[in-house]
Amino acid sequence: MIDLVAAAGSSERSSVLTVLLMRENRPLTVMLRALGISGESFRAVLDMRARHLRVGSNDPRLVVEYEALDPGAAAAILRKHHGNPMLVPTRA
DSSP: HHHHHHHTOOOOOHHHHHHHHHHOOHHHHHHHHHHHOOOOHHHHHHHHIIIIIIOOOOHHHHHHHHSSSOHHHHHHHHTTTTGGGGSSSSSO
């Protein structure tokens, strides 16, 4: 999954891995929404992180917030931070 997201988003593999391991969800939310990943896939990523990596939360409200984020706005946020999801502020 790391390689797929890195290739699709032109991000460094290490950046994608770091974002997946962060406790805060916002950088991951912005990165995946900018790529147009579905809410169902986002839920699967949250679940994987919470169960297998013991990082973050798989709270269903996160998926609702994710789907409310416009993919174009997410892409703009990512561009503002030079395509590096690690630089996305953890608070809106």
